[in-house]
Amino acid sequence: MKHILLFGAGKSATCLIDYLLVNAPRQKWHVTVADHDLMLIKSKTGKSYYVTPAAIDIKDQAARQKLVQETDLVISLLPPPLHIFVAKDCLQFGKNLLTASYIDPEVKKLEKEIEKAGLLFMYEMGLDPGIDHMSAMKLIHSIEKKGGQISAFRSYCGGLISPESNDNPWQYKISWNARNIVTAGSSGATYREKGKVKEIPYEHLFDQTKTIHIPSLGKLAYYPNRDSLGYMSAYKLEDIPTFMRATLRYPDFCEGWSTLVKLGLTDDKEKVQTDDLTYFKWTTQHMKVDKQLSNEENIANHLGISAKSKIIRQLKFLGLLNGEVINLGEQTNASVLQNIIESRLSMEQTDKDMIVMMHEIEFERRGMTTKLHSFMITQGEDNMRTAMAKTVGLPLGIMAKLLLQDKFNLTGLHIPILPDIYNPILKELEDYNIRFEESFE
Structure with missing residues (x-):
C-alpha cells in the first residue's frame, strides 16, 4: 500500500481530499491529512477507512518529520512561506513533493540538491499557477x-x-x-x-x-x-x-x-493598535477629517468622488465608515482588512x-x-466544493496518481510544462468538466 501525506486542509484542499479518497481503494493508497485543526480535517475526510487525520503544528519539526519519513509522497497546500519546511524534510528523507504554489527563492536554492537526490519536486501544479x-x-x-x-x-x-x-x-x-x-x-x-x-x-x-x-x-x-x-x-x-x-x-x-490601496489599508508592514480604534478612524488614519462633514463626505472629498458613488457604497458594505471599535489588538492594516473581508465577503x-x-x-x-x-x-457546486478547490486540488490529485503509478521518469524542480505531464492531466480534468473551448480570428 502506498502512503500519501497531505499538509493543509483549508479551502483549496476539499476536492483534492475527495479525489484521493475516492481513488484510494482501487489505487491501494492510504492518506494522512495533517493540519493544526483536527475538526477541520475530520469535516473533510469523514470516517473513511483510507485516511488518518493528524493534528500538528507545522513548525513542530519532530512531529512533521515523523509524518514525512513514513510516507511515499508529500503534497503541500500550506501557506507559501511554510512550504520550505516541508521541502527540506522531503529532501532529507528522499520523498517526492507536489504543491500548487509558486517556486520561491528558498526552494530554488535547493534545485541542484533535488536533482542530485533523484527526487521530483513539482511546483505550480494547481490552477494559476498550474x-x-x-x-x-x-x-x-x-x-x-x-x-x-x-x-x-x-x-x-x-x-x-x-x-x-x-x-x-x-x-x-x-x-x-x-x-x-x-x-x-x-x-x-x-x-x-x-x-x-x-x-x-x-x-x-x-x-x-x-x-x-x-x-x-x-x-x-x-x-x-x-x-x-x-x-x-x-x-x-x-x-x-x-x-x-x-x-x-x-x-x-x-x-x-484601488481605493483600499490608496487609503493604505492593505499595508502589511506597520502595526496599529485597534482596541480603541473605530473602523472609520482606521479607514481615515492617513487623511484629515473635517468633523463638520459626514463620514461619507469626508472620504468622498479625500478621494475626489461623490458621496453617493459606488465606491462609497462599497466602503459602507465593508463597515469601514461606522463607529464600531475594531478590538483586535495590535495588527497590521492588512490583517485588519483580512478580518473584515472574511466577515463581509464570505460565501x-x-x-x-x-x-x-x-x-x-x-x-x-x-x-x-x-x-x-x-x-x-x-x-463550483457550493461554498465547500468550489471551482477554486476543484481547479487547485484535482491537478495535484491526478499528478499524485500518475506519479505513484510510475508514469514519469522525471527528477528535479519543475513546473508542469512538459507534454508527458500536461496531456494526461488535461485529459482527465475534462472528466470533471474542466475543459477549454477554442476560436480563431
Missing part, C-alpha cells in the same frame, strides 16, 4: 509544431463569484485564502508589451485595469500578475514582443480595491464560485496572422 501552464503549453506546442511563429501571448485567470451569487457591491466573495487576496499584487507587476518592458507599481496596479470579453459572461477587468517575464524562458517565448499573465476580476472590484452555503481562464495567442503561419482564443469557465 492549469494555466499546462493549457498554454499545449497550445504553444501545437502552434509551433504546425510551423506557426508566435508574436503575442496573453493569459488571464480569475477566481470570481458566479453570476447567480453576485449580490454585493464588490462583485466578489472569498473562495480561497483571504490572506492571499489582501496581499495580491503587493510586489507590483512586470510584463512586455510590443517590445517594451512595462513595470506597474502596486499603488497603481488596480487603477490601470482594462477589460476583455469572455463568451457568455461579457466584459471582465484584468490587471497584470506578478513578474510575467520570468515565464518567457519557461515557455520558450523569450523573443516575442508581447507576453503578459494577468488576473481577472469584475470591474467594480478593481475600482474598489454563503448555497453560493457558487467560478473560475475563468482565457489565453490569447497571436501567431503567423504561411504569411497569415491569426489570433487564437482559448477559454475555460468552471463553476
Whole structure:
C-alpha cells in the first residue's frame, strides 16, 4: 500500500481530499491529512477507512518529520512561506513533493540538491499557477509544431463569484485564502508589451485595469500578475514582443480595491493598535477629517468622488465608515482588512464560485496572422466544493496518481510544462468538466 501525506486542509484542499479518497481503494493508497485543526480535517475526510487525520503544528519539526519519513509522497497546500519546511524534510528523507504554489527563492536554492537526490519536486501544479501552464503549453506546442511563429501571448485567470451569487457591491466573495487576496499584487507587476518592458507599481496596479470579453459572461477587468517575464524562458517565448499573465476580476472590484490601496489599508508592514480604534478612524488614519462633514463626505472629498458613488457604497458594505471599535489588538492594516473581508465577503452555503481562464495567442503561419482564443469557465457546486478547490486540488490529485503509478521518469524542480505531464492531466480534468473551448480570428 502506498502512503500519501497531505499538509493543509483549508479551502483549496476539499476536492483534492475527495479525489484521493475516492481513488484510494482501487489505487491501494492510504492518506494522512495533517493540519493544526483536527475538526477541520475530520469535516473533510469523514470516517473513511483510507485516511488518518493528524493534528500538528507545522513548525513542530519532530512531529512533521515523523509524518514525512513514513510516507511515499508529500503534497503541500500550506501557506507559501511554510512550504520550505516541508521541502527540506522531503529532501532529507528522499520523498517526492507536489504543491500548487509558486517556486520561491528558498526552494530554488535547493534545485541542484533535488536533482542530485533523484527526487521530483513539482511546483505550480494547481490552477494559476498550474492549469494555466499546462493549457498554454499545449497550445504553444501545437502552434509551433504546425510551423506557426508566435508574436503575442496573453493569459488571464480569475477566481470570481458566479453570476447567480453576485449580490454585493464588490462583485466578489472569498473562495480561497483571504490572506492571499489582501496581499495580491503587493510586489507590483512586470510584463512586455510590443517590445517594451512595462513595470506597474502596486499603488497603481488596480487603477490601470482594462477589460476583455469572455463568451457568455461579457466584459471582465484584468490587471497584470506578478513578474510575467520570468515565464518567457519557461515557455520558450523569450523573443516575442508581447507576453503578459494577468488576473481577472469584475470591474467594480478593481475600482474598489484601488481605493483600499490608496487609503493604505492593505499595508502589511506597520502595526496599529485597534482596541480603541473605530473602523472609520482606521479607514481615515492617513487623511484629515473635517468633523463638520459626514463620514461619507469626508472620504468622498479625500478621494475626489461623490458621496453617493459606488465606491462609497462599497466602503459602507465593508463597515469601514461606522463607529464600531475594531478590538483586535495590535495588527497590521492588512490583517485588519483580512478580518473584515472574511466577515463581509464570505460565501454563503448555497453560493457558487467560478473560475475563468482565457489565453490569447497571436501567431503567423504561411504569411497569415491569426489570433487564437482559448477559454475555460468552471463553476463550483457550493461554498465547500468550489471551482477554486476543484481547479487547485484535482491537478495535484491526478499528478499524485500518475506519479505513484510510475508514469514519469522525471527528477528535479519543475513546473508542469512538459507534454508527458500536461496531456494526461488535461485529459482527465475534462472528466470533471474542466475543459477549454477554442476560436480563431
